[in-house]
Amino acid sequence: MHATNDIVLSVEGLKVYFRSEDEIARAVDGVDFEIGRRETVCLVGESGCGKTVSALAVLGLVPCPPGEIAGGRVLFNGQNLLDQDDEALQNVRGRGIGMVFQEPQTSLNPVFTIGEQIAEPLRIHLSLPEAEIRQRSLQLLSDVGIDAPEQRLADYPHQLSGGQRQRVMIAMALACGPELIIADEPTTALDVTVQAQILRLINRLQQSHGMSLLYITHDLGVVSQIADRVYVMYAGVIVETGAVEQIFRGSRHPYTQALLESLPSRKKRGRRLNSIPGAVPHPAYKPAGCPFHPRCPQAIGACREQYPGMCAFDDHHAARCPVAGGRSLTDWCR
């Protein structure tokens, strides 16, 4: 897909399991994806499909136990992050890879000022002198469109609105000039108009800073606006991947198709929405064969027994479904 040196992050066959006394929840069950330089990649799926756990695993943030990385590699600029010790990972987090989480109200520490929190990555990773830290913090805040940054530095998180807190989170993620930003549902808790502002901001910063972006969301509307390429996840696996037009105009996997058809919009007025029957399976009790087969309108006998391999259609476009056709890709894990 890309020349190897153009790939910032490559995840291969990642498996993350959570063990309890009597069951194993296979939250991420063999996931492959890659992100090119300056590329925006969306990981999309419903809650519980494993998208957040995949991102946490990339950053070495899965609590172990109960979690367990059961296999795979996470290559950041060719270096496997899963082999690294904590100290080395600490160097990557915040410096090589920036993070933005869903809930700005819980991700910011309520007892420290905005200034102290923005300064932290600058102090730890870049060991800048204090005067320069302040200068950089101000610059970062104005980069993300916060008015009167001098005053804001002394404010506590509760004094800011949701949109402003998310801007602060983005400023912190940007602080050390990372090559990749992982944003996990950064706009889900925000109003649509604020969401539009944040999406534009991310887009602008990505272009001016030349970063790659892994954007995790369940909102297909947002995906259609920002993504270059998309990975669709279901029950811990990637079921389809492609360029954004391929996914929205010519999706091949029945799950992706059903998701798109189930979206309400005013053009569908008067027609019945095509809902997907049933619910997402529990990660500890996934059905045999294709995990989507009990809900799939096109399932055939083979879907019940055999876990489908990834099949390619065009450049970038591949799906994990025997009914969709395509040529088999052997180099995809599982």
Place this chain on the structure above:
Amino acid sequence: MEPESTQTTDILRIEGLKKHFPIRRGLFQRTVGWVRAVENVSLALAGGKTLGLVGESGCGKTTVARMILNLLPADDGRILYNGVDICGLSDKDMQPFRKEIQIVFQDPYGSLNPRMTVGQTLGEGLRMAGIRGRRPAQERLEHLLELVGMAPAAADRYPHEFSGGQRQRIGIARALSVEPSLVICDEPVSALDVSIQAQIINLLKDLQDRLGLSYLFISHDLNVVGYLCHHVAVMYKGQIMEYAPAEEMFENPLHPYTHVLLAAVPDPETGKKVATEAVGGEPAEVVAAFPEGCRFQSKCPERDDRCRLFGGDLTKAGAGHYVRCWRK
């Protein structure tokens, strides 16, 4: 100016509804100001139809809903249910109307009692509806569960045994247990996954067709509103900015705020990129600024000096189309 419905059979008419909350500070909790949460709100909902009430968080949508249910006293205004003013009724006088007006909440986890089985939860409503005796209650319970697409066996189970979508079905069944005519749906699908959302939206539509229900549908999701609603009211900082039939609202929006709101909605069908320089109201400002004149003036791309002086009334701009902007 109050919106007049095209039909004379309005199940719900709200006229000049007002609610101000005091801002209290200091040791003695002195009132230092007022949040004008709902200001002169007028709406009409025709029987068997769906009225969408849209706006951002903090704009006063839920406050309106709570006043309709008489869970919160209104400062001023009238709430006419089938022509009877229910605003400010005592608990006792409100009792018959509680059977008529029900609500479905956003959070299907928080709004069900975890210690009660589904059967017990629904049974409370059945008793309120005056259904006595084991046999009739049992039959009615099964009928309710069937209405929302659940098996009779669900009656003996507890809320935690169900998924979010199933719990929302239970929430809907509970609302229906007293056979209401008007159901207020406060963000009923916002907490649900995409594939489950469509199930619940279809269910709400089926129930409307089957039982002739009227819905006041409160949502921030314009895609859902555009799909489901017959009329739409756009609310901003406690005021209705625009009110129109749904088609008209989406095809021919007049208020600058409606434009901003529509431009901000991601539409997967067109996949248009985020380009329009939209402006937004951030929730923190809700408490602070309720300026004189138009409440949208600070964010409005079309503002000029006169917007500071008058916000304008809700004025007729077309067939059933009302807008609060002096230029329109």
